[in-house]
Amino acid sequence: MKLNRIGYLIKSGFKGIFSHGLMSFASVTIIMACLIIMGSFSLLIVNINNIIDDLENENEVVAFVDENLSDEAAQALQADIEALQNISGVRFVSREDARTSFEEDYDKSLFSDIDSSVFRHRYVINLADISLMGDTKAALESVDGIAKVNAHLEYAKGFITVRNIVSVVSLVLIILLTAVSLLIMTNTIKLATFTRREEIAIMKMVGASNGFIRCPFVVEGLVLGLLGGGLAFLLEWGIYVLVCNKIVTGVTGTLISVVAFSTVMWPLLIAFMAAGVLVGVIGGMTAIRNYLKV
């Protein structure tokens, strides 16, 4: 294809955006609105998962060291524990530290007559995957020098159930939202191209190939999709930061932590742009398909 022909087709695409300004505006607005709804919901899911992660991390396993071991031997167990699978963090808590912790948590006077030697050295362990808590507990119990392991398997099961429910519900809702959004967006684009069916018929009659007719529509769809995706991203950013500030500065900020926008920025931008372009281009191409059969 000659350069001047490509230039003409690209120019026609841009011209089409402005000459059908109202329909272009409608397409961009609908793409933007749908992406913001989908994006907001996805960000909500990301945050719910983050909260569940935090709660899971707080569900620690405590391994008590055999009281017959010397202090040095007890501390040397750290390497053995770290070598086990599914361990994400290990913290040694000495008898003295355990007593101090109890004193802080309960009435100090209760522990005044109790010697530290009553307490055992212990390891506070975080797991990489909470669903494998049973296996990890068994592995910890088999380490020489570990006398007892406390693990709340029932809590772990509870978290797994909650996560599974959230995953399934969010997956279903995201699929539904995506399907509805795609339908709305492609219908808007179809409506936009419906007003131009006469134009397409004229193009066909003067001998335009289907490729020649499609090209400006592809350019238009691409530009409108990018515009819709870009604007949706900027608005989503603003809304997210605004809502997060409200949460962080409010009472809820002490209870839950929110995912920083910078963490999700790039995946969100890529997803919005890709969705915008996909809907714009494919929507535009499928919308004119029927008018090309002349």
Add this chain to the structure above:
Amino acid sequence: MVQMNDVKMVYESSGMVALEDIDFEIHEGEFVFLVGPSGSGKTTIIKLLTGEVQAAEGEISVNGFDLRRLKRRKLPQLRRTLGVIFQDFRLIDKLTVYENVAFAMHVVGAPKKEIDDRVPYVLELVGLNGREKRFPQELSGGEQQRVAIARALVNNPRMIIADEPTGNLDPVRSLELMLLLEKINALGTTVLVVTHEKELVNAFSKRVVAIDCGRVISDGMDGYYSYEIE
């Protein structure tokens, strides 16, 4: 140039037989009127010639293209050898006169230099010089039809097909338009005009093919329209 042999056309959706036993030829450089009452099958013949619909039976050849065997993707090539003019002009409202005409050249991938040379020439030929920057809605019906003729002519087609080109014009403009088509024919382009305007046809001494109920009922060089339209 155009050859139709035993052509039968049936609309699949309704099963209606639109044309039957259609046999006629149009030779290079001819000026032919295709006449008949509404619903006689005139427009169906045009649709067949432009590849918009396919015949159920028979052979159709247009400008060397065998339409019974022509693949859909080759249709643009056939249409580039034709210039089609419609009753309702079918101009693109958002484009100026110049752009409407140049557009047909862009479609065939003509170089810019050629477009710059050819479009003003054709606009002058149809008497529209000075109207280049106007939009269709700023022109009279006659002028809009001239733009449509310019667009049909600009790629130097072998044949012009005009479907009721004077349907939206007053008698004076209609006559002017026919004179313009005659002039174009004199320059070597074959012209097929579909109409049901008896007086207009009678004003020219040309070949007249008359059809009714989907069949050719007369084909003569008398130059007048003998068939009585209801």
